[in-house]
Amino acid sequence: MVIKCVALDIGETVTRDDRYWASWADWFGVPRHTLSALVGAVVAQGRDNADAIRMLRPGVDPAAEYAAREAAGRGEFLDETDLYEDVRPALTALRERGLRVVLAGNQTARAGALLRGLALPVDALAVSDEWGVAKPSPEFFTRVTELAMARPEEIVYVGDHPANDVFPAHAAGLRTAHIRRGPWGHLWAGDPEVRSTADWSIGSLHELQDLTA
Incomplete structure (x- = not known):
């Protein structure tokens, strides 16, 4: 597919x-x-x-x-330094190949606004606070499918958390890539259930180039 x-x-x-x-x-x-x-x-x-x-x-x-x-003026904040180094080049390369690229996660509306302010190379961005539904709810991944403008089996959902990303996305019919990044990604990178459920295990967003070829 x-x-x-x-x-x-x-x-x-x-x-x-x-x-x-x-x-x-x-x-x-x-x-x-x-x-x-x-x-x-x-x-x-x-x-x-x-x-x-x-x-x-x-x-x-x-x-x-x-x-x-x-x-108190000490609220949530994001800027360019909060991005992993591979984000812009990897996502830009995917879009240049004609793939639709979207971001969808469990974030606040403020985080969503801050992310949009970074002008990331994506086609769409949505957060749970705006949708009124959060992962691992099946409805969240129905929304992801709508945002992706593709059938579930034509979408790869990339995430670090098994219970919030890999398992529910797989259950919704999406392809999945578990990324070894952050505490959740590293902790469960070798878990047999995660490895058998995820279609791919990656250590960098650059690897998405090969798996989507």
Whole structure:
């Protein structure tokens, strides 16, 4: 089957999460390594990322704290330095070959706006906050298919997280590429179920050139 669209997750596939977690640590006034270690712990346990914040401050409401940060002028931020180095060249090359390239991930509306401000070489960009549905919901991948303007089997969804990316995208009929990037990508890179479910395992977005040929 010919691949007509490459759809990519955003966090730890296109953007690095360093700034995101560092800003939370700074907000709570704790060493950045402390929060990073807690994120690693919840990742290994298969728990929600926000649990790291709840462990740091029991009883805290992450959504309320997010709003408080925004009100204090210390809210979410993204710029060119948050992109992995292979993003622009790899996605540009895919589009030059005639493939449709889209980004779709579990991000806030603010993150979506910030990403659009970077003028990335993509045909479309959408985030869960705007759609009102998040991964791993099947509806999210129905939306991805609509955004891709292709049949599910003509789409490769690229992501680092098995439970949010590889498994649900595969269940929706999309082809999948698991990227060894970020804590989730590295932790599960050798997992037998991930390797047997994903159509490809990659270490760089440049490898998409060969697998979509």
